Amino acid sequence: MVIYLIKRLFAVVPIILFAIFLMFVLVRLSPVDPAQAYLAASNIHPTEELLAEKRQEFGLDRPLIVQYFQTVADIVRFDFGNSYVTNTPVWQEIATRLPATLQLAFSSILVAIIVSVPLGFLSAVYKNSWLDHFSRLLSYLGASIPQFWLGYVLIFFFAVKLDLFPVEGRGTWQHFVLPSITLSLALIAIYTRLLRASVLEELEETYVLYGRTRGLKEKGIMVKHVLRISISPMLTGLGMNLGKLLTGTIIVEQVFSWPGFGRFFIEAIFNRDIPVIQSYVVLAACLFIVCNLIVDIIQLYLDPRISREGRTQF
Amino acid sequence: MHTQPNVLQVDNLNIAAKSSRGALPLVRNVNLELKPGKVLGLIGESGSGKTVTSMALMQLLDQRAMQVQGSIQLNGQELNGLAPKAMRNIRGKEIGFIMQNPMNAFTPVYTIGNQFVETIRTHTGLGKKQAVELAIASLESMNLEEPAKLMKKYPFQLSGGMLQRVMIAISMSLRPAVVIADEPTTALDVTNQLQVLKELDRLRTECGTAILLISHDLGVISQLADEVAVMRRGEIVEQAEVCDLFDRPQHEYTKKLLQARPMFSGNEALSRLVI
Amino acid sequence: MARIRTALKGKWPFAICSGILVVFFLVSILAPWIAPNDPIQVNLALKLMPPSLEYPLGTDQLGRCNLSRLLFGARVSLGFATLIFVASLGIGLVVGTLAGYRGGWIDTLLMRFCDGVMAFPNLVLVLGIVGLLGPGLWQVVVALMMVQWVYYARMIRGMVVSMKEQNFITAARISGSSNWKIIRRHLVPNVLPPIMVMGTLEMGWAIMDISALSFLGLGIQPPTPEWGAMIHEGTSFMRSNPELMLYPGLMILFVVISFNVIGESLSEQFGVKRRY
Numbered sequence: 001m002v003i004y005l006i007k008r009l010f011a012v013v014p015i016i017l018f019a020i021f022l023m024f025v026l027v028r029l030s031p032v033d034p035a036q037a038y039l040a041a042s043n044i045h046p047t048e049e050l051l052a053e054k055r056q057e058f059g060l061d062r063p064l065i066v067q068y069f070q071t072v073a074d075i076v077r078f079d080f081g082n083s084y085v086t087n088t089p090v091w092q093e094i095a096t097r098l099p100a101t102l103q104l105a106f107s108s109i110l111v112a113i114i115v116s117v118p119l120g121f122l123s124a125v126y127k128n129s130w131l132d133h134f135s136r137l138l139s140y141l142g143a144s145i146p147q148f149w150l151g152y153v154l155i156f157f158f159a160v161k162l163d164l165f166p167v168e169g170r171g172t173w174q175h176f177v178l179p180s181i182t183l184s185l186a187l188i189a190i191y192t193r194l195l196r197a198s199v200l201e202e203l204e205e206t207y208v209l210y211g212r213t214r215g216l217k218e219k220g221i222m223v224k225h226v227l228r229i230s231i232s233p234m235l236t237g238l239g240m241n242l243g244k245l246l247t248g249t250i251i252v253e254q255v256f257s258w259p260g261f262g263r264f265f266i267e268a269i270f271n272r273d274i275p276v277i278q279s280y281v282v283l284a285a286c287l288f289i290v291c292n293l294i295v296d297i298i299q300l301y302l303d304p305r306i307s308r309e310g311r312t313q314f
Numbered sequence: 315m316h317t318q319p320n321v322l323q324v325d326n327l328n329i330a331a332k333s334s335r336g337a338l339p340l341v342r343n344v345n346l347e348l349k350p351g352k353v354l355g356l357i358g359e360s361g362s363g364k365t366v367t368s369m370a371l372m373q374l375l376d377q378r379a380m381q382v383q384g385s386i387q388l389n390g391q392e393l394n395g396l397a398p399k400a401m402r403n404i405r406g407k408e409i410g411f412i413m414q415n416p417m418n419a420f421t422p423v424y425t426i427g428n429q430f431v432e433t434i435r436t437h438t439g440l441g442k443k444q445a446v447e448l449a450i451a452s453l454e455s456m457n458l459e460e461p462a463k464l465m466k467k468y469p470f471q472l473s474g475g476m477l478q479r480v481m482i483a484i485s486m487s488l489r490p491a492v493v494i495a496d497e498p499t500t501a502l503d504v505t506n507q508l509q510v511l512k513e514l515d516r517l518r519t520e521c522g523t524a525i526l527l528i529s530h531d532l533g534v535i536s537q538l539a540d541e542v543a544v545m546r547r548g549e550i551v552e553q554a555e556v557c558d559l560f561d562r563p564q565h566e567y568t569k570k571l572l573q574a575r576p577m578f579s580g581n582e583a584l585s586r587l588v589i
Numbered sequence: 590m591a592r593i594r595t596a597l598k599g600k601w602p603f604a605i606c607s608g609i610l611v612v613f614f615l616v617s618i619l620a621p622w623i624a625p626n627d628p629i630q631v632n633l634a635l636k637l638m639p640p641s642l643e644y645p646l647g648t649d650q651l652g653r654c655n656l657s658r659l660l661f662g663a664r665v666s667l668g669f670a671t672l673i674f675v676a677s678l679g680i681g682l683v684v685g686t687l688a689g690y691r692g693g694w695i696d697t698l699l700m701r702f703c704d705g706v707m708a709f710p711n712l713v714l715v716l717g718i719v720g721l722l723g724p725g726l727w728q729v730v731v732a733l734m735m736v737q738w739v740y741y742a743r744m745i746r747g748m749v750v751s752m753k754e755q756n757f758i759t760a761a762r763i764s765g766s767s768n769w770k771i772i773r774r775h776l777v778p779n780v781l782p783p784i785m786v787m788g789t790l791e792m793g794w795a796i797m798d799i800s801a802l803s804f805l806g807l808g809i810q811p812p813t814p815e816w817g818a819m820i821h822e823g824t825s826f827m828r829s830n831p832e833l834m835l836y837p838g839l840m841i842l843f844v845v846i847s848f849n850v851i852g853e854s855l856s857e858q859f860g861v862k863r864r865y
Contacts, residue, residue, distance in 0.1 A: 215406030243710025
């Protein structure tokens, strides 16, 4: 299993390098001149000399290849440059704001799992019941509702009208509720369907019948055997949909004025704060890739077939 | 010839599938009798209704899709229509089942030992340690090597033959009165087939279990069965003692089956090839 | 086409959603003629009025007709979603066919490039591109296009590669058909169903993305009516006039749900696997 892990880590590196490369190309191609952006963000009037000076400082006059490797070297050392706006190192800004985003993300995943596992499972076991139809409707809604709109609707009903939760910001546990629900709905939509589909598939398998012939309790078969196996594809889906979670945090943080990294990213876009934009995108890609890796590892633990036989097709 | 009470008594079994066009009969007027320590073979082609019958005996047919009429008595107790909870207690404990495809029968993510112990503890009040001991003893009696190690293995690590014998071991550990073996040898190669049949034979002689042996393989039936019933399109067309059936088949269909006997089944055919 | 009709039989959600979409598409095309008022005409004296004969859904904070804005908003969303779909499909088709047919290093290079793009979460990359190109409608459209085409390219390349080896292609080759004919006759019918499935779903997502970006202030610039931007403006008046924010959201919801329902029905009908 360790060999498998190492192999995977090695496969990940070129993708990350390519992601950095892509970002690099985009920045160079964009009509925005970093030097100009910096001066504009710092409220300094750009003169030719200042521009040239800045360009040299940023290393923009050196050959492209050199610039690329410099970028890679910087990233490896976690040197993401300084924000044009605050002039502090980007990684410091990240460190301040990331915990808030992670907390939000984590609580949303938790909510999503708590809701979708029973819902998906029971929808499969009681196929075509009212619960099944309800979960189907919920899935469609979750996939089709614009997240920012949902956030405001929830604010309108629960914060403004019913005054149950705070409208925005971060502080007490109540502040977590509405944003987490908003963020989790899209995930619930996906996980519920995934689990339902894989449980339905497993119910057809021979071992379910054999369990029954042995006189095992139906509940035992369902939970101990079927659910255990069905969770695996759902976990894969979880990893693959972390991208949705990430984009969700950007939007939800805006709606609820949540002081996280996503909101900072949006501000950076408006300010043309290139180092921040760059770092966010590259970090997002890395996070995405790393999470997929972690999900793979968890799957290895859950299904011994993979670790001992090599990869198995599901 | 003293008449022993039948362990399993099936009278007038009729199974029909519910459909929008009414009830489609799958099995008609089936009568079967199983005596302790005896093997009743059930031959038929695929689609003849053998598996449906075995599922009906276990009360595992979906009531919403299937209609089961008739009497199924296990040691005098009527099974057809029995409450689900009571039936569940009977499955595994009073009636054992050996499945056709052992490779898929076990849950892939749990060890053999785990699933064995699970079965034992569902039906008995044994503690974990005792259940494990019972399991190991059962495996040993099946002539499986290193039973303690075997318990820790996962199903995909064992061959079909071994899994089949594990299935028999699981059945036997609970000392059922009847064992239904649905095509127990079909998925196995010849060597494994012989071994499985040997174990089944031991079952009935040592434990007095009655066996309903379902197969389309005439060689298997001829080796093990005492009585044979021939099933065709949901009906039993002929029923006789094994020697009588093979030597003096009465029904047209039985004759056809015997003539179409494949060459490579059982010891007989093999011995004929060895010069 | 006959298969679509079979899909319709007895499946009322599919029928209803198709109906909804047809209505929306018609509305977006006919908006200039059926809208009761000019959507960008400001009239501060008439701001935040309740529904009336002249303004069937009332007016917004600048006295503009809500209904007209919604109708023109449909134009923007559906129009650009269609544009993005067509453009990204086009690029994807070209790249995918090229990669699949030629194989070799072109194939590897192009597919690695697609892998790279797919390594990023969708909206993050779009936001990054918009961040570097600057906010604006066309920047958003270009960004969305640049991110969408890779999925089509990958899928088409896969089909081309698998079909290249199949017998009927060889047979066609032997009988002398030109490359073009092969593509048209054999490739296109096989590729159409998954494209339709993907396309409907992607259109829904494109509309969501466009409105999300406009909501963030990065897409459509005022005064052009767009549902996402309208929501953004409406939130300031949540307490007094919640409908300003609710109506456009409902529009998005109906359209996207319809796309999703149709996409799923089609994928069931044609047996296409969804990419999650």
